Amino acid sequence: MLAANSGIRLAVTDRGSSLADHYRLAAGIRAFEGMLLDQFALGRIGGTTHTCIGQEITAVAVTAALDRERDCVFSNHRGHGHFLAYCGEVFPLLAEIFGRPDGVCGGRGGSQHLHWRNFYSNGVQGGSVGNAVGVALAEKTKCSGAVTCAWLGDGTFGEGLVYEAMNIASLWRLPIVFTIEANGIAQTTPTEMQLAGSLAARCRAFDIPVEEVSGTDLAQTLAAATRAIDAARAELRPRALISHAIRLGPHSKGDDTRDPAFLQAAWSHDPLAALRREVGAAADAIDREITALMHDALARADGAVP
């Protein structure tokens, strides 16, 4: 039933991939999210979704630094980018969101509840961070050498379980990287209205080494993620990586209450556009390739269930 061999997938990247390959994946995630918002606007998808427009580079760079054969990923409500960066499986994800039986979870999970090999996600803030620590304990106990990547946002730091999880991870020296996407906003509440102190200081309070990067810079984020993952694996202890990147799209669908002037300024610094400029002439062909791929995915999702 599962469309594992749909062929409608994005090529994933690793530490040695070219800039063009990273761009293809990031642009593919952007195109996927845009397609979803269009389909919601047309009333062709029900329920809810959370897109990661503006944050694609963090997903691509961090996941490229993982060892997909053994490392585990625990994602959150805003997880399409994490998922596609992990496995590239465009059609099974789209089919899942369309509620089809050939979706990655047969339509039962939907946008926020995905599972594929070592990738898991859950839509409750903070809860999956504790599960990720358990996965890290399992892999350490098995001596598998796996690192677990736990995705959380700056808004997630309002949840107490985050601190229980960080405490246990540090206390028991577990190989986990807390990957924090600081997008500056929790649904509609700006970070400065919901967070005291600093994210980094909160990590350091648990003796977890932390590095902060601009999630708009692929090379910088990939380098920092590589350091964090390698250290977690080698030293058997947690690391934290804070990636700053503004969420350019809405929290969910058409619910963006931010000042249009702020958004306009943010879009003028769209990190994907900057990456595209770096890629140069090859970007045109890549964009056409992605457009065709999304078209194929949508056509297939529109088609009959096998």
Add this chain to the structure above:
Amino acid sequence: MSQDTTVLASLNAGLRAALAADERVIILGEDVLDPYGGAFKVTHGLSAQFSDRVLTTPISEAGIVAVATGLALRGFRPVVEIMFGDFLFLAGDQIVNHAAKYRAMFNDQVRVPLVIRTPSGGRRGYGPTHSQSLEKHFLGVPGLWVVAPNSLGDPGELLRQAIFAVEDPVLFVENKIGYGEPLRAAIPGYDIVRLADGSAPFPTLWLQPQAPADGLLVCYGGMTSFALEAVMRLREREQLHVGLVVVSQLAPTPGSHFEAVLRDNVPAAVVTVEEAPAEGGWGAEIIATIEQIRDSRDLVPIRYRRVGANRTAIPSARSLEDGVLPQVDDILAAVLDCF
């Protein structure tokens, strides 16, 4: 039946056997290490023997259950101890929205074989926040088994079953004063029928009087000894022959077991007995189950009563606590009210 003398010893032996039988079993909980061995000593002696698989944790109920859920997702069979059942709500989101949900929402592609053990119930003067029986709030959660041992069965074997025989999370509710009860393999004057099947694998024990039953008591866990005492007194003082159904699978409701109980003999009265307030409780679900069977088979009407605690916070003073929690006299009164 195990050779152990008390519920506590049986549970302890069950955990020890599980650790010895399978390296995937990991125990996590607050203060579970020796020499303390847990607040109620259920894990006593285990860390000395299995030091790498008995983990003492911070005071983080949600965190412990979250970590155990992650362990279970990746192939382990964790057993968590929540020190008091009153603290279950601290882990409530993990139980309901994570552990119990993953199998279904990931389309049956994962399993979460996790056991959450917790001592619950009162009668020790621990007061409003350390004496409750909160398990009724976890009944009916899809994907979650709720199981309670009792002194008529084999608590250690029931725990082994919870750890190994099912692939989904189990809330395993122990009773604080029940720990000290001796195991009772037989009750003179009664036949004990064991009911268990594929849909309801955790056994119900049905004590049948050796004369046609006038009525039926239905209970679980720590109320078993109270219900048993009531059965004896009703026979001696009132010449009423009352059967006793002791359930260990609280959820999903073991409907097939009640089909069997009603097959040959319809009692004139059914009285459910639970330690929590009966409103919105386990007994209501049992009565609904029995009544549905009775109605669908067009059997004679049954009179129903529920026995439970008063609807108030459990007082600390023992004398006041006794007035709030259900006693043998409350069971007798409920039964006699039906006749």
